[in-house]
Amino acid sequence: MTPGRFGDFGGQYVPETLMAVLHELIAAYEQAKQDPQFQADYAALLRDYAGRPSLLYYAENLTKQLGGAKIYLKREDLNHTGSHKINNVLGQALLAKRMGKTRLIAETGAGQHGVATATAATLLGMECEIFMGREDTQRQALNVYRMRLLGAQVHEVTSGTMTLKDAVNETMREWTRRMDDTHYLIGSVMGPHPFPTMVRDFQAIVGREIKQQILAEIGRLPDAIVACIGGGSNAIGAFYDFIGDESVRLIGCEAAGHGIPSGQHAATMSTGTLGVFHGMKSLFCQDEHGQIAPVHSISAGLDYPGVGPEHAQLFATGRSECVAVTDEEAVHAFETLSRVEGIIPAIESSHAVAHVLKLAKELSPEQVIVCNLSGRGDKDVAAIARYKGENLHDG
């Protein structure tokens, strides 16, 4: 059995052709982790380029309006490129460069990871190719243009359901073709070992900052941390430093799409079963024959039929909780946060906000919720307008 297990979950279920490059990556990452120079370079990029630490903001208007728990927003949306994705991307891109790789390839759903990867490639002088499902290139056209503007080549994926899972398939195929000079910069805590661990390590800064900031602000730990989960990178980043703090509820918000009874959703932990896909053993939305299910979410970033193995383990052991949020609830939260706080959240992050709108009312004013606002919503404005029946592209 390979390393990188979280209980029953994880592993390295990939074709033999990729095993050598995974071992190369494990060795390089272990070495980099111990190297003060690598850590210093990474910390400097996060500070000087990404703009860390990100703010922890007390959402006073929203708190007052709901009349329940105090709500703090971890402002990952204020990072350079507009989401938490940059944390992981800068880490992996530096690592790839150190390994002598000259080309980065990546999948993207909403386009935030693709934009972050294209950005890091430009910064570090590397080539960049992004794979994105055709359905997503249409609903996230702005991000496609951003990636091209940044010098990346964007490949439209037309196989399967033409969304995030198919983009992952295609990027894996490309990596199998060419790995000598190429690093596959996986954007979430998924895939074969070492990705779930490595991506978590690069995202864990989010939770470390939350802990410092909230202790400085209120002198104690929060009662709950709420984050959206597709593959789960922003959620594991926010959760990781609190796993040992049993008093802190860790709540992941999955995409319930048109509602779980409709069958059109991406609520992997709520409804999924154990399987082996995309290099890992984890929970997946699949049929009784082990065929991966076509999933649906208004949010391209959550429109994925699997979840990272560490989340599957946290959920299986009862350490984390999971709720499912519909498209409609997410859009309502998108509008609410925009109007009440003047902050337009990404539609992915709006799933977490939607749950906070409910949870805050259930908790008392002495209690504290931290919501990880993983990305900003500029990219979603056109799609939400369309959802509301308004077309911004006419004229």
Place this chain on the structure above:
Amino acid sequence: MKRIADAFNGKKAFIAYLMAGDPNLAKSAEYILAAQEGGANLIEIGIPFSDPVAEGPVIESAAARALAQGTQLKDVLAMVASIQDRVHIPLLLMTYCNPVFVFGYAKFFARCAEAGVCGVIIPDLPFEEQAEAQVHARAHGVEMVTLIAPTSQERVAKIAAEAEGFIYLVSSLGVTGVRSEITTDLAAIVADIKRHTSTPVAVGFGISTPEQAALYAQVTDGVIVGSAIVQLIAQHGEHAATHVREYIAGMRAAM
């Protein structure tokens, strides 16, 4: 009982792959028999999976067509069982880990044995992860074929030492599909493998022409052809039996 080793007994093996359920399961049964008549020494029967990450577009499309026909793992097992008396060469199943895992390893290998299946290839279950399936395969006398790739290098020794059935040597980087040229030094990899095992080595990925079959049969124990046969079936649909038989006879003759 048939064994994988029979396919390599004193000869170079021609190994044919086809996707079960494309264009339908009844036709797949007919094409397996046609491949046998054409001179195939072993046949790999693909079970369709929704997301075949090691496949190029030809086999990926075949899997999508088979799934659209409703073909699932249990149906393929039933089809194979129904023709086992007419097949005198070893049959293998090839699919991805998830359909097998969800079906249940123990039940899957028991059904394989009942259907007369000699071996199984699961490309996304590499050497290190294989134990979870292999314990059940061994319990039912089904052999698990392992793959060695051009990138395997220092992994060759341990994979070869424990190999059973045959070793599937992946000719090139990348996914399945026809290639005009294979640049890997296959002879060197085969020599390396042979230092660690007497298990036969067959090469696949990218082979489609009699010239390639002749060339690679010289340096290996067998040649595997998938995409070219799947493409023939895609082209001729329900009328592919003669084409499959003649194509394989031509490849066989060249080796």
